[in-house]
Amino acid sequence: MFRYLSLLSAAALSCAPVSPPVPVRDGREATVGCYAVTHGQWSSSDLFRHSDSVASAILPAIVQLHLTGRATPALSLWGPSFGPLLGTWKIVRRDSLVVDWSDGSSGVRFQLKSRNDSLGGTVIVWAADVHGVEPATAQLIAIHQRCR
Numbered sequence: 555m556f557r558y559l560s561l562l563s564a565a566a567l568s569c570a571p572v573s574p575p576v577p578v579r580d581g582r583e584a585t586v587g588c589y590a591v592t593h594g595q596w597s598s599s600d601l602f603r604h605s606d607s608v609a610s611a612i613l614p615a616i617v618q619l620h621l622t623g624r625a626t627p628a629l630s631l632w633g634p635s636f637g638p639l640l641g642t643w644k645i646v647r648r649d650s651l652v653v654d655w656s657d658g659s660s661g662v663r664f665q666l667k668s669r670n671d672s673l674g675g676t677v678i679v680w681a682a683d684v685h686g687v688e689p690a691t692a693q694l695i696a697i698h699q700r701c702r
Contacts, residue, residue, distance in 0.1 A: 577698055578651045578668035585645065588618045589696035593677055597691045612662060612679060617653065618701060619643050629655040629662055631679070659683050664694055672697045 575584030591613055618626045625641030639655035639662065646652055651673060653664040659682050666675035673696040680689035 574671070576668055576670055577673060578645055578649060578666070582621065582645065585643075585651065586619050586621045588616055588699050588701040589673065590699050591615060591617050591694065591696050593695075594693035597688070613677065616699075617641075617664075617696065619653070625653050625655070631655070631660055631662065664696070666694070666696060 575581075577585040577587075593613060612629055612631055614627050614629070620626065623642055623644060625643045628638035628640050630636065630638050637657065639657055639660075641653060641655040643651060643653040649667055651664070651666045651668070653666070655662045661680060663678045663680070664675065665678070666673040675694055676691055677694040678689050678691050681687070
């Protein structure tokens with residue numbers, strides 16, 4: 555009888571639903587893929603002459619994180635006459651993700667934490683050569699989705 559109950563318990567456990575991997579918390583393989591990006595209102599900043607539309611136009615609607623550590627698409631921060639900023643990403647500690655597009659003197663950074671099937675945090679648009687001006691920031695949500 556005990557043996558029958560043990561086999562029945564083992565069979566029941568093997569049929570339990572497997573929870574999907576959680577981005578960031580479950581490592582690089584669980585984090586790669588595409589994310590639909592939405593952001594809140596931008597902070598007041600002179601970086602774009604008080605224009606939220608300029609800062610909003612920088613961010614892509616979809617960001618793809620590749621297993622190689624690359625993030626696409628490249629971003630054009632200051633317009634077509636300047637080169638595109640290539641993106642990278644890395645997991646920081648076990649609960650945070652940083653996505654950077656930078657040329658060393660200006661850039662865009664996502665600072666995100668895992669929220670089960672999505673990521674949430676802050677986007678920062680910065681320029682090192684612009685002194686006395688706070689970077690533009692906004693709250694950001696990135697929802698994991700199938701890549702197309």
